[in-house]
Amino acid sequence: MDLILWRHAEAQEHPLGMEGQQGDALDLERRLTVRGEKQAVRMAAWLDRQLPEGARVYASPAQRTQQTAAALGRRFRTRDELLPGAEPTAVLNLVGWPGVRSPVVVIGHQPTLGQVIAHLLRLPEPDCPMKKGAIWWLRDRDRRGAQQTLLVTVQTPEKI
Structure with missing residues (x-):
């Protein structure tokens, strides 16, 4: 199974600044900045060239992730399991890791996506830093009866 984790591109700051809470109604309405829109388009063009037609795409209900997903130009499903603050196990259950082909x-x-990365790669830290707009491509494989997670690539908007 290939699991591609894509952090939403650069978004506007929370209107309440440091007083705002991740996942509150105002946070979910935050849109991409002009720079974020360019990042999303750039990453989507790269990703679209790599993905087979049958790939499934899921996005958080937050406006900034919806805009990032829309840049890909493919059908996607909006899932509450991906809201800000989601549990990494909920993400893995949603995608069927590692059993889906x-x-x-x-x-x-x-930090959810970074927590998924840290868990799958068995990193000593509880989460892995992930730049805005970045894609981490992970692959599950069976190697002599043992499950392994490979890091296929990491792409950032600045490197595409």
């Missing part, structure tokens, strides 16, 4: 793209938030 077709690639799955998840467009979501930090």
Whole structure:
């Protein structure tokens, strides 16, 4: 199984600044900045060239992830399991890791995506830093009866 984790592109700041809470109604309405829109388009063009037609795409209900997903130009499903603050296990259950054959793209938030990465790669830290707009492509494989997670690539908007 290939799992592609895509952090939403750069978004506007929370209107309440430091007083705002991740996942509150105002947070969910935050839109991409002009720079974020360019990041999303750039990453989507790269990703679209790599993905087979049958890939499933899931996005958080937050406006910034919806805009990021829309840049890909493919059908996607909006799932509450990907809201800000989601549990990494909920993400893995949603995508059926590691049993599904077709690639799955998840467009979501930090720290959840970084926690998924840290868990799958067995990193000593509880989460992995992930730049806005970045894609981490992970692959599950069976190697002599043992499940392994490979890091296929990491792409950032600045490197595409």
